[in-house]
Amino acid sequence: MRKVFVTGSAGFIGYHLCQMLLDEGFQVVGFDGMTDYYDVTLKQRRQQILLQNSNYSTHQAMLEDVDGLRRAYEAAQPDIVVHLAAQAGVRYSLENPRAYLEANIVGTFNLMELTREFGVDHLLMASTSSVYGANEDMPFAETDKTETPLTLYSATKKATEGMAHSYAHLWKIPTTMFRFFTVYGPFGRPDMALFKFVKATLAGEPIDVYNHGNMSRDFTYVTDLVRGIRLLIDAVPAQPESPDAIHDGDSLSPVAPYRTVNIGNSDKVSLDAFIEAMEAALNMKAVRNNMEMQKGDVPATWANAALLQRLTGYKPETDVKDGAAKFVSWYRDYYNI
Secondary structure: OOEEEEEOOOOHHHHHHHHHHHHOOOEEEEEEOOOOOOOHHHHHHHHHHHOOOOOEEEEEOOOOOHHHHHHHHHHHOOOEEEEOOOOOOOOHHHHOHHHHHHHHHHHHHHHHHHHHHHOOOEEEEEEEHHHHOOOOOOOEOOOOOOOOOOOHHHHHHHHHHHHHHHHHHHHOOOEEEEEEOEEEOOOOOOOOHHHHHHHHHHOOOOEEEEHHHOOEEOEEEHHHHHHHHHHHHOOOOOOOOOHHHOOOOOOOOOOOOEEEEEEOOOOOEEHHHHHHHHHHHHOOOOOEEEEOOOOOOOOEOOEOOHHHHHHHOOOOOOOHHHHHHHHHHHHHHHOOO
16 A cells, blocks of 8 residues: 655645545545635545545644654655645735745745655656746647746746756656646635636626636646546656657656656636636526736646646546536535525
8 A cells, every 4th residue: 555645635636636545545644734825614624524534644734844744754654745735826926925935935845855865756746837927839838948937926836846856866756746727626725716706606796807708728627637646646757868768748857757747638718618617507697897917817828738648648638517517516515505
């Protein structure tokens, strides 16, 4: 039974990943700070569900708490580490930038130091499609340049990619960074678009539609995302014997056991179509409050997920109509609406 240490285990994505790993017979040790960035009761409920499985245990501390993190890591002695914990939210980084430096950079450094000290078979860490920044050529590929981040959130994630590469090179830690696109689904975060849209529409309140709806995203259903992570656990990168041994389109480093991988639906869906999928699931029309583009936002994202498919044989493909319907069903059940 392989043991996986998952940071951010009570978070949206962490919860779903832990559930999938437990279902497949892994032993999972969670780690979460249970911060109040959003409703803590939602995190507590996720954690309660996970704790019903005897192969799950958890530790509560912040990534910045070196001693607390060390105690949890030493107790776990993991074979695999999946690092999902971070200060999330692109827009919140405009209000509280220091939180991103402390959690995303200092916290990630603390975890990498433990993997260096104790060793690990595979370190997998979350990055984001936001690292593509001002790039306009789409779909985004892992080999594209990421030198133009538009928010501090994306800048901290880009920094962790560089930190992870240096550790992979220096200490030969097999490392995979996965870049998420726009993730949605049951038990999602209340600050995310679909959650806010459903809540407001059911209450008869208007929804804020940025850039007058002239935006598109590679919407990725959460179960598809965590399936990609699960399969990447077994796709351990190895440093190639020479640069010529790297396949075309592979982001594998020529000097380290390190790779970046997009996990997305490989489909660009307009914000209008996403809202229409929600409206169909609710059988209600939303009242739209059209607004200008927010600072740091981009008009479109779109993943090239060919590398994920080549490495794992898997391609996320949940349609937004099906995904939105599943979220609405969960929301109504969870909030008894």
